[in-house]
Amino acid sequence: MDKKLKKILIIEDNEANLYLTKFILEKNGYQVLEAREGIQGLELATKQKPDLILMDIQLPDIDGLEAVKRIRTAKTGQEIPIVALTSYAMVGDREKSLAAGCTGYIEKPINPDTFMAEIEKFL
């Protein structure tokens, strides 16, 4: 499938980081959807059915883990790969993310040299 047709939803409340991820993905030829809050991300995920979701965990309304659980309960959200992209790097954070329904887990700060390779494993 052509990369151009692949949609990646970024749910991220920090402008700088949202811009960074979006910039990298667009430079690599992906279509980017963006949400700055959990509920908004949840709606986009179920309506737009993106090919991949990059999910920040700390969000202003509902947290990322809650958002993942809700996406997974929606009919349209069960198959979408969701990668937690988070600054939570304490013991157990990875496990918590996977338990909530995430497909993968990438710690911030990202490594720009390897980031795309990690993402593309889930596409």
Next chain:
Amino acid sequence: MRGIEKAVGQILGSGLVFLCLLLLYVPIFGATVAADDSITVRVGIYENQPKIFTDDQGNASGFWPDIIGYIASKEGWKIEYIHGTWTECLKRLENNEIDMMPDVAYTEERSRQYDFSHETVYTSWSMVYTRAGTGIQSLLDLEGKNIAVLKGSVNVEGPDGIKKLVSAFNINCAFTEVDSYARVFELVENGEADAGVTSKDFGYQHESDFDLVKTAIIFQPSPLYFAFPINSSLTPYLIEGIDRHMIGLKQDYDSIYYQSLGKWFGEKHSEKSVIPVWLIWALAGTGGLMLLLAGGSLLLRSQVRSRTKELREEVSEHKLAEEKLAKYRQRLEKLVEARTAELAAKTVEIEKANIHLHEMDRLKSVFLASMSHELRTPLNSIIGFTGIMLQGMAGGLNDEQQKQLTIVKSSASHLLGLINDVLDISKIEAGRIELSLEEFKIDDMMQDVVQTFSQMVSEKGLDLITEVPENLVLFSDKRRVKQVFMNLVSNAVKFTDRGTIKIAARVLNGGKLELCVSDTGIGIKEEDMSRLFEPFQQVDMSLRKRHEGTGLGLYLTRKLADLLGGDISAKSQYGQGSEFIFTIPLRHKVEA
């Protein structure tokens, strides 16, 4: 009356040898003191006419002063009478405020408080009188009779009194208690009572006034003595003098002793006929028996006295010890109580502190988590944008931009390393690191590590040798073990500018893996070795700028080694190179 006394005298005489023997027990103190004419003897005097009393002229008078006066004149003593009541006199005697007290009956109790002369000076006793013709002669004749007695008298209620006496012989008789001996005699005379009890002294003086006769019932003898302070140095001397004279006085019927008895107690020595012969023998027998008893008791008395004294001392010592013990016990009990209370309070405090600590610990975890998050968020964009700019994703860069962004990237990486180390140490110290145990191959891991540093090694032109056993499987926390390997190899590369870095792993006895990382780098000074594994002790501060360490690397490495059940040590020759040895169990011991 002389006949009686003669008989008494004979008995006295027969007891004399015995008494003389007894006197040997008395310390002879008089020889030296007797020569001193100026000796003054303080004598207690109380009012008990006719025995001892103060006359109208204020002089000491009566039976006892007569005797005292006689002996004093013979011995050359000066007598000083100290007036007082009976009780006061005895108190003074006990306190050594007088040297001698007359008219004291010997009792067991008193013998503990005073010393006594050995010669009885005067003996009083009690008697039963009756009317002529009642037929009462002996104790058994009192059966069924009514007896008049002095109410409350010792000769009625006392241990040797008439009531005890009749009950000892199972004699049933009635007692009429009255207020005076005169009344006792009245009742007997007018027939209201069959018999009456009086003191011998009253009876002798008044029997003729009431036309009564003596019976053979004589009881409760009380021999009277001189008493002396127990601790006075004068006492043995006085006792010796008095006893010596009393023996002489009692042997001579013309002596002041008999004159005085007649004068004060009306004992008429010439009237022999009045007294029946049986009474003479009864009295003589009583007197002799008493003397023998007194004599025998003298032996015992001195022994008893010294033994009593010993016992009393023992008892008081024992008492003291007991009191001390009791005090100690009380003190101990109080101490224990206080300690228990303290402990209880401490326990409550500790529980509170514990709750507080748990809360602090929770807050620390929350703090660590949010610190981690808050520091990583801005670092993400710094490292991310720097990376993509250096990749040329945002457009071409000139050389200077390229160089400067490379510095930003390096600094950001260093900052990230610091943050990771600090968080790791905090987590380890808070006991919050949970090991994630798994099996992994040591050669695979080492290959990863070498790969990470290969670029740097080749840039510096170093040789890197690895000697790691193939397919050796370790059961431990892979990520943490790798962290240790990384730190050790990173240090070796960092501090070596030329030469060789050697990584050697081997299995030790006891199921341990030893990893040895040696280099030909700058080495460590002897004096720095001890603080090598302390935080922020990068040994040579001047190296810090050149070698960008966090100062936490080896400290964290040691913490990790401990966490993994391993150990880490270092050897070095300054200027020659260093060697770090890390040992770790092949299989991490899983706690039950």
